[in-house]
Amino acid sequence: MAAKPDRTCRHRPGGRHRPAAPRAGALLVALLLIGSGPGWAQAPEPVTVSTTPIERFDAGGAMRFGPLEFRGGLVLSSPSPQFGGLSGLLVDADGVGFLAVTDKGWWLTGRIVSEGDxxxxxxxxxxxxxxxxxxxxxxxxxRGDVESLARVPGGVLVGIEQVQEVWRFDGAEPxxxxxxxxIADPALSRLGGNQxxxxxxxxPRGVPAAVIVIAEESPDDPNILPGFLFDPLAAPKPKGRFTLTRTDEFSATDAAVADDDTVYLLERRFDLLRGVAMRLRRFPLAALQPGAAIEGEVILTANRLAAIDNMEGLALHRNAAGELILTLISDDNFSPLQRTLLLRFAVVE
Structure with missing residues (x-):
């Protein structure tokens, strides 16, 4: 929290207290009010995150789902009022350190403690x-509705919904x-508030583009997910657009590219009749070309009977055995009826 101003009155020994000049005093008060207000950035603070293990992904206890194997999960909770709404995720190469963003404009960082994977x-x-x-x-x-996160040389990028912008944060400590x-592109600005x-x-090599954006939905066509290519990274210029086939009312929530140049796309569906569902697709990074229409391979679909919630974050790393590990995280919308989940799968095909 921001430090509270010291209002203790100090007197000179043997003399009278002399109040500050009205203008200087008013300026000081104004600065203190600004510095302690909700719009003023605070220093990073430690938070306590409690966990409960998730031992089974589905009700039947299966561990293998096509090319994926469930390696475990956690239900996360914290007394911090800022904790929740996690909508973007990065993990370090060792799978331990992580960085996440919330859709109220907060960073969360820490270490994932694991036994194996x-x-x-x-x-x-x-x-x-x-x-x-x-x-x-x-x-x-x-610009607090931050929904996506990507690592770039020298910093990270975040995607911001509602205003449809991409911001950059430089340095090793976001x-x-x-x-x-x-990036604030006219084509992006045409997206709806929640799209x-x-x-x-x-x-990493800037190919097929330096920055690639995938929208949650299309404002014009319910059968596609719009994609946008920008190049180069220093001063992004539109390079072209592509589409991903949208089926069964699933919407994009995150994507990550593996070191073998395969893109993994996380999708979510919700309606009152069927409840929440999640899906994972993959396709080659090279397919993301101007004018492309991509379908991809569905590798996992799960409904409300599985240990899922509003899954919105996806990150990748390799374990010591060389397996690709997918880490997923959910956005609880700061609702007591939802949960913040962290799930891990290994690609074992």
């Missing part, structure tokens, strides 16, 4: 509001970094 706890968790120039928070600027707007940049890709 099975997550058993969260340690050293910290949270901080995402900030822009002059210390203002993204939320105070109307929790203290100052962001700047990187924005749900997935970001930044291929």
């Amino acid at each position: 099975t997550p058993v706890g969260i340690a050293e968790a910290r949270m901080a509001p995402m900030k822009a120039a002059k210390g203002a928070t993204l939320a105070a600027l109307g 929790l203290t970094a100052t962001g700047r707007k990187l 924005g940049p749900e997935a970001l890709l930044a291929p």
Whole structure:
């Protein structure tokens, strides 16, 4: 929390207290009010994250689902009022350190404690509001609905829904970094309020584009998911657009590219009749070309009978055996009726 101003009156020994000049005093009060207000970025603070293990992914106890094997999961909870709404995720190459964003404009970082590939706890968790120039928070600027996250050389990118923008945060410590707007494209701005940049890709070699955005839905066509290519990274220019086939009312929520240049796409569906469902698809990174129409391979579909919630974050890493590990996280919408879940699968085909 922001430090409270010291209002203790100090007197000179043997003399009278002399109040500050009215203008200086008013300026000081104004600065203190700004600095302690909700729109002013706070320093990172430790948070406690409690966990409960998820031992079975589905009611039947199966561990293998096509090319995927369930390696375990956790239900996450915290007394912090800022915890929740997790909508984007990155994990380090060793699968331990992680960085997540919330859809209220906060960072969450920490360590995933594991036994083998099975997550058993969260340690050293910290949270901080995402900030822009002059210390203002993204939320105070109307840009708190952060939905996606990608790592780039020297920093990270985040996709912001409602305003349909991509921002960049430079440096090794995002929790203290100052962001700047990187992409605000007219084609992106045509997306509906809740149809924005749900997935970001930044291929390490910049091929087929430096920045790739996948929208949650299309404002015009219910049968596609719109994709946008931008190149280069330093001063992004539109390179073209592509589409992903949309079926069974699934919407994009995140994507990640593996070191073998395969893209994994996380999707979600929700309606009152069928409840929540999630799906994973994959396709070659090279397929993301201007004008392309991509269907991909469905590798997992799960409904409300499985240990899922509103799954919105996806990250990839390799374990010591060389297997590709998928880490998924859910957005509980800050609702007591939903849960924050962390799930892990291995690609074992």
